[in-house]
Amino acid sequence: MSKVAKFDREEVIQKATNLYWGKGYHGTSMRNLQTAIDLRPGSIYATFGSKDNLFKESIQYYANKTGEVLETCLDETSSPLEGLKLFIRKLVIENLEGKPSCMCMIVKSISELTDADNKELLDEAKLLLANVENKFAEIITEAIELGEINSDKDAKELASYVQIQIIGLRTYARVNSNIETINKFVNEIFIGSPFH
Amino acid sequence: MSKVAKFDREEVIQKATNLYWGKGYHGTSMRNLQTAIDLRPGSIYATFGSKDNLFKESIQYYANKTGEVLETCLDETSSPLEGLKLFIRKLVIENLEGKPSCMCMIVKSISELTDADNKELLDEAKLLLANVENKFAEIITEAIELGEINSDKDAKELASYVQIQIIGLRTYARVNSNIETINKFVNEIFIGSPFH
DNA sequence: TTATATAATGAACGAGTGTTCCATTAAAAA
DNA sequence: TTTTTAATGGAACACTCGTTCATTATATAA
Numbered sequence: 270m271s272k273v274a275k276f277d278r279e280e281v282i283q284k285a286t287n288l289y290w291g292k293g294y295h296g297t298s299m300r301n302l303q304t305a306i307d308l309r310p311g312s313i314y315a316t317f318g319s320k321d322n323l324f325k326e327s328i329q330y331y332a333n334k335t336g337e338v339l340e341t342c343l344d345e346t347s348s349p350l351e352g353l354k355l356f357i358r359k360l361v362i363e364n365l366e367g368k369p370s371c372m373c374m375i376v377k378s379i380s381e382l383t384d385a386d387n388k389e390l391l392d393e394a395k396l397l398l399a400n401v402e403n404k405f406a407e408i409i410t411e412a413i414e415l416g417e418i419n420s421d422k423d424a425k426e427l428a429s430y431v432q433i434q435i436i437g438l439r440t441y442a443r444v445n446s447n448i449e450t451i452n453k454f455v456n457e458i459f460i461g462s463p464f465h
Numbered sequence: 466m467s468k469v470a471k472f473d474r475e476e477v478i479q480k481a482t483n484l485y486w487g488k489g490y491h492g493t494s495m496r497n498l499q500t501a502i503d504l505r506p507g508s509i510y511a512t513f514g515s516k517d518n519l520f521k522e523s524i525q526y527y528a529n530k531t532g533e534v535l536e537t538c539l540d541e542t543s544s545p546l547e548g549l550k551l552f553i554r555k556l557v558i559e560n561l562e563g564k565p566s567c568m569c570m571i572v573k574s575i576s577e578l579t580d581a582d583n584k585e586l587l588d589e590a591k592l593l594l595a596n597v598e599n600k601f602a603e604i605i606t607e608a609i610e611l612g613e614i615n616s617d618k619d620a621k622e623l624a625s626y627v628q629i630q631i632i633g634l635r636t637y638a639r640v641n642s643n644i645e646t647i648n649k650f651v652n653e654i655f656i657g658s659p660f661h
Numbered sequence: 662t663t664a665t666a667t668a669a670t671g672a673a674c675g676a677g678t679g680t681t682c683c684a685t686t687a688a689a690a691a
Numbered sequence: 692t693t694t695t696t697a698a699t700g701g702a703a704c705a706c707t708c709g710t711t712c713a714t715t716a717t718a719t720a721a
Binding site (some may be wrong): 293321372376385432434435443 | 479487488489491493503548568572573575576577579581582591595622625626628629631632633634635636640641646650653656
């Protein structure tokens with residue numbers, strides 16, 4: 270019948286994700302993307318429709334990949350709480366170098382996008398971040414049921430707390446990426462404020 | 466001799482700051498700025514030189530204003546630690562509504578800008594954030610000397626910790642701006658991890 | 662081999678970008 | 692009142708933006 274696309278769709282999205290993750294939505298031009306993924310505008314627009322939609326697919330891809338890392342961490346460890354700790358360590362420390370940014374792409378997007386100019390993409394980013402937090406809450410609920418965490422704790426509140434710590438740490442890492450310092454703060458997440 | 470500028474320089478920078486703060490560096494165009502501050506390109510470029518320099522002056526203005534708020538908090542309270550707590554409450558809670566963003570403009574800039582494309586502005590933002598952290602360390606040192614904080618604590622480490630909490634909270638507030646939740650986390654900064 | 666269908670190309674579009682330039686305006690100095 | 696000097700207004704510049712589309716290339720079906 271006809272020709273079939275010769276490029277690998279996932280590979281293209283992966284490259285787009287890396288560019289958007291590093292340079293942000295507004296900082297990335299379609300010309301940048303064309304060069305990075307080595308496709309001409311015609312092909313990109315036939316496949317993805319628009320810059321906005323390519324961004325949407327990219328941030329979803331990023332969220333999926335991050336979700337897979339979390340699942341791997343849970344599988345590799347003996348308990349939900351240990352899995353969560355491993356995940357945080359991976360996220361914060363392994364992203365210090367070699368990645369487009371040490372910050373979370375979802376958080377960068379929420380920081381950059383506005384309701385006035387990019388409501389749809391902003392809402393998508395907020396949704397993806399909420400999904401991560403819900404997953405944290407599930408894990409913590411399991412940990413409470415297993416007695417790893419005291420049962421008078423509120424899983425949803427702890428999930429918010431974990432989210433805040435990760436966001437704070439990964440952003441802070443952009444200014445001070447000293448591994449010992451970062452590591453210390455990661456460990457302190459579960460053992461109490463350094464003030465006490 | 467000659468004519469004198471009829472606009473108020475600080476007022477112009479204030480308006481530019483609000484625009485950059487809300488929409489970010491890349492999201493703000495010179496046309497946006499021209500409209501917001503009601504000046505024609507000739508006047509803007511004669512006064513500020515470039516978009517980059519106007520951004521630099523804006524972020525410096527923002528940092529100065531924030532520094533003044535901190536000083537006010539220290540003056541209004543009975544101790545350094547109480548002053549710091551008041552400042553954090555002000556920053557996180559009073560910025561929830563009515564401001565261009567609930568996030569810190571400096572943090573937004575550090576998140577958005579890259580070494581590859583905007584090294585000078587990024588470095589300036591990093592410097593301004595480091596200044597804030599140094600100020601925190603001074604306050605905490607005083608608090609230690611006054612016996613408000615145990616003397617075995619490291620002021621610099623606690624200053625980093627405070628920085629991370631503020632960054633995390635203000636970013637998180639963009640997704641969940643429930644005042645009770647935010648207030649709870651602000652209070653917890655100084656009383657220990659919710660895990661314990 | 663030919664016909665068909667679709668993927669890929671890349672020039673081009675109108676709008677928007679940061680910035681420049683200079684005629685005009687107007688206030689202070691002479 | 693005249694001269695001087697700098698601020699102002701706004702058209703215009705070269706370039707980049709996201710996007711479109713007519714054309715060309717090519718894999719498959721007939």
